[in-house]
Amino acid sequence: MRVLEIFASLQGEGVNLGKPAVFVRLAGCPIRCAYCDTKYSWDFSAGVEMSVEEVFAKAASLGVRGHVVVTGGEPLIWQRRGLEDLACALRGLGAVEVETSGAYSPTPELDSCVDYYDVSPKLSNAGVKAPFSPFYAKSPKAWFKFVVRDAADVEEALQFAEVWGIPKERVLLMPMAQSAEEHGEVLKRIWDAAVRLGLRVTPRLHIAAWGNERGR
Numbered sequence: 036m037r038v039l040e041i042f043a044s045l046q047g048e049g050v051n052l053g054k055p056a057v058f059v060r061l062a063g064c065p066i067r068c069a070y071c072d073t074k075y076s077w078d079f080s081a082g083v084e085m086s087v088e089e090v091f092a093k094a095a096s097l098g099v100r101g102h103v104v105v106t107g108g109e110p111l112i113w114q115r116r117g118l119e120d121l122a123c124a125l126r127g128l129g130a131v132e133v134e135t136s137g138a139y140s141p142t143p144e145l146d147s148c149v150d151y152y153d154v155s156p157k158l159s160n161a162g163v164k165a166p167f168s169p170f171y172a173k174s175p176k177a178w179f180k181f182v183v184r185d186a187a188d189v190e191e192a193l194q195f196a197e198v199w200g201i202p203k204e205r206v207l208l209m210p211m212a213q214s215a216e217e218h219g220e221v222l223k224r225i226w227d228a229a230v231r232l233g234l235r236v237t238p239r240l241h242i243a244a245w246g247n248e249r250g251r
């Protein structure tokens with residue numbers, strides 16, 4: 036697998052917000068959202084080639100236990116090429132959370148070693164057409180993080196959830212932002228729509244604290 040970075044931080048997004056965690060960021064993403072804050076991950080040949088054992092050893096050496104986040108790029112492109120073994124090995128450090136666009140359903144082998152899917156389905160604000168696998172709507176391990184920047188996006192997120200049968204309690208709205216300033220502004224823009232439509236909002240903790248600093 037090609038690995039971009041392995042670091043310790045707080046989970047800054049989603050249902051596990053605030054938990055200390057080890058992050059493993061894999062290279063490559065074919066989806067290419069306009070708002071992506073990790074464009075350096077798109078290249079499939081970025082990062083360095085590492086074995087499952089090497090990734091595990093580096094992740095374990097950081098000393099954080101309890102939670103592991105596998106992200107990218109789009110980590111599911113590494114299915115059948117080591118991702119299943121990696122997820123199962125990382126469980127030795129804690130619960131395994133996979134960050135994914137939801138474009139690809141997991142293999143049964145991957146699913147057996149994942150504790151949480153942090154799915155971020157793509158709305159029109161991504162500026163691309165990305166597929167969405169209905170697998171996630173039915174998975175008790177999946178939570179849905181919609182990137183929104185205004186009230187219209189909040190409406191679209193709710194519609195998406197309704198169309199795909201995603202339970203409303205599993206929906207989290209997340210501000211589209213790459214700086215603390217932008218983060219605060221977008222929170223204010225989406226606030227009233229979230230209240231009106233009964234949707235939960237979670238911040239991006241690392242963006243509020245550090246901006247879009249790599250390794251945070």
Ligand SMILES: C[S@@+](CC[C@H](N)C(=O)[O-])C[C@H]1O[C@@H](n2cnc3c(N)ncnc32)[C@H](O)[C@@H]1O
Pocket residue numbers: 064070071072073106107108109110134135136137153154155180182209210211212213
């Ligand atoms: C870089 S992606 C990697 C995982 C996967 N490719 C995905 O999109 O879920 C990690 C998370 O960052 C979110 N994200 C990327 N750019 C963002 C931005 N500018 N504002 C808010 N969230 C963003 C994505 O929606 C996703 O939830």
Ligand SMILES: Nc1nc2[nH]cc(C(=O)O)c2c(=O)[nH]1
Pocket residue numbers: 044045046047048073104106107134241251
């Ligand atoms: N602190 C922190 N939390 C995160 N949760 C998901 C991230 C990602 O880039 O996938 C991320 C990230 O890059 N940093």
Ligand code: SF4
Pocket residue numbers: 064065066067068071072073074076107108109136
């Ligand atoms: S799917 Fe994720 S990594 Fe890929 S471009 Fe979109 S936000 Fe970035």
Ligand SMILES: [Mg+2]
Pocket residue numbers: 072073
């Ligand atoms: Mg990130």
